[in-house]
Amino acid sequence: MTHAVASARGQALRRGWFRFRQSGLSMLGAALVVAVLAIAIVGPWIAPFPGHVAGGVDTANRFLAPSLAHPFGTNELGQDVLSLVLAGTRISVLAGLGVVVLGTLFGTLVGAVAGFAGGWTDEVLMRLSDLKLTIPGLILAMAVAAALGAGLLNMVIAIALSWWPGYARLVRGEVLARKEEVYVAAARAIGASPARILFRHVLPNIVSPVVVKMSLDMGFAILTVASLGFIGIGVRPPTPEWGTLLSVSRSYMPDFWWTAVFPGLAMFVAIFGFNLLGDGLRDVLDPRARR
Amino acid sequence: MLRFVLRRLVLVLPVLLGMTVMMFIIARLLPGDPVALAAGPNATAAEIAAYAAEFGLDQPVTVQYWRYLSGLLGGDFGVSIFSRRPVLDDLLTYLPATLELVLAAMFLAVVLGIPAGLAAAVWRNRWPDYLGRVAALAAISMPRFFLGLLLQLGFAMWLLWLPLGGRFPIILEPPPLVTGFLTLDALIAGDGTAFATACRHLAMPAIAMCLSPLATIMRMMRASTIEVLQQDYVMTARALGLPARQIVFKYVAKNAVSATLTVIGLYFGWLLGGTVLVETVFDWPGLGLYATQAIVSQDFMPVIGVAMVIGLLFVLVNLVVDLLYGVINPKVRYS
Numbered sequence: 001m002t003h004a005v006a007s008a009r010g011q012a013l014r015r016g017w018f019r020f021r022q023s024g025l026s027m028l029g030a031a032l033v034v035a036v037l038a039i040a041i042v043g044p045w046i047a048p049f050p051g052h053v054a055g056g057v058d059t060a061n062r063f064l065a066p067s068l069a070h071p072f073g074t075n076e077l078g079q080d081v082l083s084l085v086l087a088g089t090r091i092s093v094l095a096g097l098g099v100v101v102l103g104t105l106f107g108t109l110v111g112a113v114a115g116f117a118g119g120w121t122d123e124v125l126m127r128l129s130d131l132k133l134t135i136p137g138l139i140l141a142m143a144v145a146a147a148l149g150a151g152l153l154n155m156v157i158a159i160a161l162s163w164w165p166g167y168a169r170l171v172r173g174e175v176l177a178r179k180e181e182v183y184v185a186a187a188r189a190i191g192a193s194p195a196r197i198l199f200r201h202v203l204p205n206i207v208s209p210v211v212v213k214m215s216l217d218m219g220f221a222i223l224t225v226a227s228l229g230f231i232g233i234g235v236r237p238p239t240p241e242w243g244t245l246l247s248v249s250r251s252y253m254p255d256f257w258w259t260a261v262f263p264g265l266a267m268f269v270a271i272f273g274f275n276l277l278g279d280g281l282r283d284v285l286d287p288r289a290r291r
Numbered sequence: 292m293l294r295f296v297l298r299r300l301v302l303v304l305p306v307l308l309g310m311t312v313m314m315f316i317i318a319r320l321l322p323g324d325p326v327a328l329a330a331g332p333n334a335t336a337a338e339i340a341a342y343a344a345e346f347g348l349d350q351p352v353t354v355q356y357w358r359y360l361s362g363l364l365g366g367d368f369g370v371s372i373f374s375r376r377p378v379l380d381d382l383l384t385y386l387p388a389t390l391e392l393v394l395a396a397m398f399l400a401v402v403l404g405i406p407a408g409l410a411a412a413v414w415r416n417r418w419p420d421y422l423g424r425v426a427a428l429a430a431i432s433m434p435r436f437f438l439g440l441l442l443q444l445g446f447a448m449w450l451l452w453l454p455l456g457g458r459f460p461i462i463l464e465p466p467p468l469v470t471g472f473l474t475l476d477a478l479i480a481g482d483g484t485a486f487a488t489a490c491r492h493l494a495m496p497a498i499a500m501c502l503s504p505l506a507t508i509m510r511m512m513r514a515s516t517i518e519v520l521q522q523d524y525v526m527t528a529r530a531l532g533l534p535a536r537q538i539v540f541k542y543v544a545k546n547a548v549s550a551t552l553t554v555i556g557l558y559f560g561w562l563l564g565g566t567v568l569v570e571t572v573f574d575w576p577g578l579g580l581y582a583t584q585a586i587v588s589q590d591f592m593p594v595i596g597v598a599m600v601i602g603l604l605f606v607l608v609n610l611v612v613d614l615l616y617g618v619i620n621p622k623v624r625y626s
Contacts, residue, residue: 025425131310135602136560136563138565139586139598143314146586146589223434227436230568253444254444261441275432
């Protein structure tokens, strides 16, 4: 990379950061996301009752209302709800990230190949992704997750399987547009191989729409993970996944409302943060969406 | 236009066909033993084999698939290996409940979302706009099942205003079946009490489901209204001194709605597939609850049936949306 290109990129970044900072909501989103990520990293260690996270129970202290000792109360097994929510952050964030990354990798590959190869390959790959888009994603993910059996990894794979077509379409469209650029013609004239052109010249130029979509999808992926947990497919107790926590504590409402409300609120705050951040990033990186 | 409609309908066939292939692949190639699950925990190997033979599940997958396809042509969607009931009967029982819920949610979303988006665009970058945008993002971020639980907690458990779940109390006589929509059937029967009861049951699930389409419709409407407001003819109307209210409601709103219409069509399909969570929370006897129970027991014929019905409805609704463009904007031609 030449010096001129590097400094131009640096300038664009600085300008983007300036625009991002102008919006209070984007900054709030960034702050929430940083907090969620920090809790995802240290959550299990700062949990006040680490024993409960590992599955330990304390039946003498079942269903204690929120207090100083237990800010979020305790559940039907006497476990500290705050500890479970903190530890659950890592599971939800990791699972959400897993879904988005897997979906992006596979979708980008399919979209890039379809757009770059064109013709027959394009037709087959795109009809396949149309098909996936027609089947309701949640039902597909549920069916695959149930067939694969319980477990975090199986659930991530099941959701990612219904996740990639969006990326495939996006990347295909971008690749089709970039393919006609002069620099691609130049690279081809020098004798660069199709793979080199794709990975070295085309893909780096379509990173920003993909990143925007990833950040917009992150909240939705966390939501889908929690949905499967709530239905009872996917992660099983005692793994403290937010949706699973909510589904178990549902039966103890209204008297022991705190067992359901706090995991739900954690979910909402995390998803809201990622959505605010995604919206802010889109405004900065995608000039077409700016109004 | 008839040719346009027919061609679109014919194009649905390969999609449905592909859907059956994909669901068969999931059902038969992934690990999991539905037959052993259905036969029960105490079944012997011989009993399981007999059970599999009864449903033709001992045949090669290709034979099973061929049987299923030829059955479909005669309107046979297969049999549930759990209840042994024909899937088609179940689909016809549960579909109206889901449709009623989705239509109610969509109605709320459109009736509230379009004016909200219009208002946000007219007051662009002032406080109603900011408030609306934050509220819309919060609404999209709210898990439907959590909102459903909060509504239950507030309105059904603490305030005791609304029933906790279900579609109609078992102890009451439902209105005579005409459309399958309890609210409509009650109106047709002229039964005011039944109508009120049905509406009270419908209220919370519909609210829990409408939030995210409401927010998306509002955002779309805001964006397209801003675009229309910058058109020359709006400036002309302003220059002519037409009152602002007349410009917005008579000229801008109509043109802005047509872009929003696409979102409404897409969201309809999304809602149909997304009723699962809300139906689980509110015990709403619809396709989502039916599909969930079938998936948990790995009973795949009902799952394929539900996916096909939803896919078909999705395509039909989007066809209607495409036709509506022509009603709203006579310049649209079908080719």
